[in-house]
Amino acid sequence: MTLFYRVIRQSGRACAWALASACLMLACNAAQAQMTGPEGRVYDVRTEQERYTARFQPGGAYLDDRPRTGRWQFDGRTLCMLIAAAGPQAPEYEVCTPWRDLEIGESYESRYWTAQGGPAHITRIQ
Incomplete structure (x- = not known):
């Protein structure tokens, strides 16, 4: 049971990390789009x-x-x-x-x- 619990706990951390990374990338992309501005237009x-x-x-x-x-x-x-x-x-x-x-x-x-x-x-x- 302990091994199963560790796998679940580590998988949960990995999922949380992946979700946080995805959210950060989306926020960065949105900020980058906002910062584009008029240059070259x-x-x-x-x-x-x-x-x-x-x-x-x-x-x-x-x-x-x-x-x-x-x-x-x-x-x-x-x-x-x-x-x-x-x-x-x-x-x-x-x-x-x-x-x-x-x-x-x-x-x-x-x-x-x-x-x-x-x-x-x-x-x-x-």
Whole structure:
């Protein structure tokens, strides 16, 4: 009976260890997915005033085809973009938006992508 009890007890520990490991891996994968952010992605942005393609380069460089450049930062929850001045008519501005992880082709509406807080339609295209 003692041998049987030891086998059951060890099997129970092994099962508990396997279950805990699986849960940890799932949590890590979910956190990793959340932390992906915009790096390497391209978005079509439509506002009331303009339409442009925004590119989030590795290392924090921002480019779009208006043409504007800048920097971006992502903390796992919030994307902040500092868009450089493009002359006196288009000054530098910074916007921060709660992160929305989109698949290619998915869209959403936001008021966080424009300097004035106007509506913008954001579609991930790459």
